[in-house]
Amino acid sequence: MALHSAAKGKLIAVIGDEDTCVGFLLGGVGEINKNRQPNFMVVDRNTSISEIEECFKRFVKRDDIDIILINQNVAEMVRHCIDSHTQPVPAVLEIPSKDHPYDASKDSILRRAKGMFNPDDV
């Protein structure tokens, strides 16, 4: 019974640098499903933008993921993908990393909300 109930719920996916992934996985969000698909992607300096894009789109398509956490500096690399995602689920959260502090002016959700008060941005 306990084993069955533990499989309930949807996942939190992570796309970010090494420390962000190690940290959030340590926090217990990591999963490898029966198709051997992980719900995280470690981005380093050798990772190409197309790989990040592909991974983001894959996470958006997966119906077992409800929240995607992405480092803001990584989100900047695939801004067009993030801006074009307007569905409420999965929710995309731009999170800071240890090297890149949070910048509210770059956040997709906040920029969209700011457009409410600025007719030029709508």
Place this chain on the structure above:
Amino acid sequence: MVAEMSDIKDESRLDSVGLKALELMQQVIEKKMRLQELIKAGSINLAKSRYIMGNRNVSVSQLPTEDSVPFWALRKVENSYSNENGIKTPVFTLLVNQPLKKTKSVEANVSEGCTEDTRPSSDPLHWFGVLVPQNMRVAQEAFKKAVDLSIEIANLQSHLEALRIEFCALKFEKMKLT
């Protein structure tokens, strides 16, 4: 007279939605700053663990890969929908699964009844060894709090997005009238 009354009602609704959206934006920024502090604190403790255990022992190489045995996440979210002024808004709630300790009965369960997709997860600390430094446990606590906070922020963001849609609809109505 009636048209004027509904006009005033719409405008006051527009004002209240706008004000609420501004409050939510403020809350999102504040919570993300708090998230930044938690991530920084967690990263510092990961760095301290790296100093104690060695560079390679606290890195991506310790994380499970596609070749690893499938396992569940310990922290998941449950999704329900609230209907705010006709706009379907998702509400996320945290779902915590306790890591299963390997007792004889669990081992039997795993080998008998459970297929690969229902394998329970052990504490992620065990990926980094049996005797991990205290700093790593502190880092884990910081990141657990970061997960909880992320869910709160996700809820705020969904609410904000619903308000934005409502605001745009009200504004459109107002423009049609003028």
